[in-house]
Amino acid sequence: MTASDFTIKNRHKHRITFRGLNRSKKVNRSKTGTAALTVLLLLFSIFMAIPMLLIISNSFKPQDELFVFPPQLFPTNPTFGNYRDMFIVMSTSNVPFLRYVFNSFLVTGVGTAGHIIISSMCAYPLAKKKFPGKNFLFTLVVFSLMFNADVTAIPNYLVMSKLHLVDTYAALIIPAFGMSLGLYLMKQFMEQIPDSLLEAARIDGANQNVIFWRIVMPNVKPAWLTLLLLSVQSLWPIGNNNFIYKEELKTLPCALNQITGSGTTVNIARAGIGAAVAVFMMIIPILIFVFSQSNIIETMSSSGMKD
Amino acid sequence: MNKKKNGFSAFWYRYKADYLYILPFMLIFFTFTVLPVFISIVLSFTRFDIVQSPTFIGFRNYFRLFLDDSLFPIALKNTLLIALITGPGGFFLSLLLAWVLNEIGNKTRAALTLLFYSPVISGGAYSIWAIIYSGDTYGFLNGILMNLGITYKPIQWLTDSDYMLGSAIIVMLWMSFGAGFLSFIAGFKNVDARMYEAAAIDGIKNRYQEMWYITLPSMRPQLMFGAVMSITGAFGTGAVITAIYGFPSTNYSLYTMVHLLQDYGNVRYEMGYASAVATVLFLIMMGINMIVQKLLAGKD
Structure with missing residues (x-):
């Protein structure tokens, strides 16, 4: 709705009257x-x-x-045998099954909440304010969309170990706060908020905190839901990784991998349980998408890159 | 001195709120995304095994990589081959299907959008392809082909070099309806209806002309975003290949730059050399992205 007005080319202006027909x-x-x-x-x-x-x-x-x-x-x-067996097999491992579930919910929950708040706070000045360095920083964010985490795997491990984050929940949670795709989409969406709205609040004496929490945040709910989905989509399936070695800190997919195997070591005898595990893991992200699809599409309408 | 201080405090007073707002994100973004790129480039000029501190060896890692590593040409070829097929393939399929979905009713569209996006949100769901491609008669695909009498003995989709690239590309295309696809759906939905009316009066004859002259030009920002998503995705296939085909894959048929990187980084602890591999991969990804952005921006 909001994005549609500027797309009309001038040469068509005189044709618009035909709308009445x-x-x-x-x-x-x-x-x-x-x-x-x-x-x-x-x-x-x-x-x-x-x-x-x-x-x-x-x-x-x-x-x-x-x-x-x-x-x-x-x-x-x-x-339902495979689902029953899935719970039986998992509760026989050394670490209680509920611990893996707790770890996954903690990492996904805290990572996602932090990502939404921290990205929104950063997106607001980038979208609506003018300050030195703004364009440079946003260009860096766009560049970071152009390569994936594979290329930084080694230095990432070095950074984690220098910061003493290896074998802590923070190793999975904190980098998730800074996911650049979320910031990018949030910033693009915030640009649509009319400046007049923010200006009116400023004249009424509202400071930046009030404007951000009372006016900006309530207006970008579709973008929150999009960041929620993208963050859950990347954090929920995190399995074995370079940063977590302690069994009691491992997440659900790690426990599930031990049961079903992965790659060439797939345990064929447990193919049924493996499928039950896969279904179990996809329920949450699918539900989020089902309930927020229209909001996500609305956010995506402002996802475009300007030349 | 005094004047400078005043200048700075005035500056700080004016922008304090903005900088404090971007600080938490930027601190994390620089620590875990920007800084590692620079560390990787610096390490690529060193010999480094994690235990001892790095020693500078100039371009020796790059000479070894380009001239002396028999796996590098294989990895480069496979990486580019997979990326050149699945990147544009995923991009145009997403665009085509988003366009078709735009022409149908709301409920069906929402259901099919979910279906197309589901492989991307379902985490490790792609491991089902290991069962579909399984090389015995109980493999799903082999079972169907043999039951229909199309083949008479099972095909080794996962280990026969003749079939591995093709079968992997099908998996990648199955997973290619991601953020770019959603962006295209939004783009089609948002094209101003009045432009179509105007175009019809101006003599646009059919929906293909409409697509070419009206829809695509007005969707250019979404196309640029979708291209970035497709390219990044097309180079990030290492984990999926490892999960389905194993590491290393049979005859190195699906051995990519990411696998070469893991080979030296995680297995042999030659971090300097692995960083050179990472830097080359980084430059390829950035280079292709830049070229594609230029092409899309220039098209009119």
Whole structure:
């Protein structure tokens, strides 16, 4: 809504009066074109859905249905056995199962809350204020979107160990506060807040804290939800990593990996439990996306990069 | 002196609130993102094994990497091959499907958006491909192909070099509907309806012309963002490959720069040399991003 006004090119201005004729929005949709696009969408949906369906259905298959020829997409005798076994196997390890669950919730929860607050605080001056160094800092943030964490794995470990953060929760939580994609999206979204709104508050004598917490933050709720999703999406699946070696600090995916194995060491006998684990892990992020999809799309409409 | 101090205190008085607001994020961002890039570049000119302090050896790591390392050409070739197929492939598929989704009803669109985005949010869900590609008759894909009579013996999707690249690319494309895809969906939704009306009057004949002349030009910022996301994703495939194909993959068929980096960093503790690998990978990613940004910005 807000972003649409500037897109009208001047040369079309005189045409706008035709809006009154209530013309159909869409021009000449040919029937063959529509059919072709529908088939394309259908094929792709099937391609996307089969692996997801297979995980879900494998998690409900009894052991004797997991390895059959020809393969079955759906279980004939669905069972909750894999879910029950998942909890049984996990509670027999040295560290209580609930400890892994606690660790995962702590890392994801604190990391996400901190990320939303710290990124929003940083995004506000970048979006709405003028200060020396602003453009340089934002350019650095955009550059940081262009490479991934693989290339900094070694120095990251050195930094962590110099700061004595290895084998602490902070090693996973603190870097999450500074995820640059979240800051980028928040800053782009905050730019849409009308300056007049902030100016009016300033004239009324509101200081920066009041403006930020009372006016800016309530207006960027869609962006919070987007940062929430992106942060949970990256923190919740964190498994074995270079920073955590103490068993009692490890997260849920580490415990799950020990049960099911990973890569070439996949424990085929536990394929059913493995699928149950995968389904268990995807519930939270999927629910967040289901309930915040429209807000996330709204945030993404301001995600664009300016030349 | 006095004047300077006044100048600084005036400066501080004016911008204090702004700098205090950006400080926490920037401190963390510099410590864990910016600083490591510089450390990596500096270490790439040293010999360093973590135990002893680094010794400066000039460009020797780079000479060894470019001239003397038989795995480097393989890793570079695989990295570029995977990135050049899955990067543009993921980008255009996201764009095409976001466009098609834009033409259908709200409820179906929301459901299909969830379906397309689900591999990205579901953490380790991609490990299901190890079961789909499994090399015995119980592997899902082999089972289907043999049941339909298309093949008569199981294909080793995970270990036969003829099939590994192709099968990996399918997994990458399955996972390519990420933040860029969501940005495209938003972009299509936000194109001003009045522009389409105006275009119809101006003589735009069909939806393909509409896409080319109206929609894409007005979505350029989203396209640039999506391109960055696609490129970064296309170079970040190391972990997925390791999870499905193992490390190292059979015959080094899917051995990428990230694997070379891990080989020297995590296995052999040659941190200086691994940093040279990291620096080369960093420069490739930044270089390709810059070129693509220039191309998209210049297109009109």
